[in-house]
Amino acid sequence: MPEGFKTSDRATMAYDSDSLFPTGPTTRRGLLSAFSRRAAEVLPAVPDILVPRDPPDPFEEETPAWIEPTISSEDLIAEIHASREETGMHIWWLGQSGFLVQIAGENLLLDPYLSDSATKKYADSETPHERMTGLVVAPSLLSFVNIVTSSHAHLDHLDPETLPHVLADGATFICAAGSEQVAAERAGRQPDAVLGPDDDVTFGGFTIQAVPAYHEGAPEAVGYVARHGAYALYHAGDTRRVQGVAETVVAHGVDVAFVPINGRDNMDGADAARLAYEAGAIIAIPCHHEMFRCNTASTARFVAECVRIGQEYRLPRVGERITIDYGF
Secondary structure, eight states: OOSOOOOSOGGGOOBOTTTOOBOSOOOHHHHHHHHHHHHHSOOOOOOGGGSOOSSOOTTOOOOOSOBOOSSOHHHHHHHHHHGGGSOSEEEEEEETTEEEEEETTEEEEESOOOSSHHHHHTTTSSSOOOBOBOOOSOGGGGTTOSEEEOSSSSTTTSOTTTHHHHTTTOOEEEEETTOHHHHHHHHTSOOSEEEOTTOEEEETTEEEEEEEOOOTTOTTOEEEEEEETTEEEEEOOSOOOOTTHHHHHGGGOOSEEEEEOBOTTSOBHHHHHHHHHHTTOSEEEEESOSSBTTSOOOSHHHHHHHHHHTOEEOOOOTTOEEEEOOOO
8 A cells, every 4th residue: 555645636626426526626515515415325235245144254354363563663753743744634543443643733642542451451351352463652652642532431442551641741631421530540630621422622723523423331432523624534433333423424524534343332344334435434444453353353344345335445554654635
């Protein structure tokens, strides 16, 4: 995969309401209208090959023995700092549901899990959380970030061995309403903002709004839509594809959606692709896989469904940068 996905002519792109391919000049309002129509569409019927079934499953692949990040530690930090001089939205997948997003030199850190706390906690359980991807960066090296979010109170989204380090230099801390007590305990400080669905807050150039999510065992779970200037992203956190999620996100005209694909109490890859499509995301990026051997999934089902419904996607490696650049 090339170092970054770039498009420099977004401001002059238009989309046909049927094909959603560029046809000529338009406004952002027109683009949002096209996305809204797309979200209201009935998706094509799911072919039998995509219906969940008992093994054998044509989409299951052999789990890798071990995955090394594309770039890590000080090299990753150097790349992040160097990107401050470049235009666009820069995205690094940090593993599990963690992403660092940089726009205009400001850094937003979403659901970081940068430790082995879950591995230690569940070592003697029926589902030991054996790591399958190397640690991309020590959390102490990310203390320069501006904003840190947590979508819900599960350990891999609200990590007591990550949060104190990334918040050490005074980053703004945002958590989901209903998780503020445990968030304060794990972070070692009170959150700066506590958001429930439809609540929003602005810090620096980022405006962040909580949107609905449905995650069994975490009634407080939310997703986040973050906007900075012309760029917008959707971080689904942990959720199933239920009514009200895409319908809320589509109005924001997001450029990219980060969607979990591990199944179980989340979406599988096919539903994740559909949610990104219905939410109007230009690009879908899968997450919540390749971290724990007991709770991962192949990207094959996600890719197959994206291809089937015409959803653009990217499959970054941990540590890899993706850039969306409109020239400003």
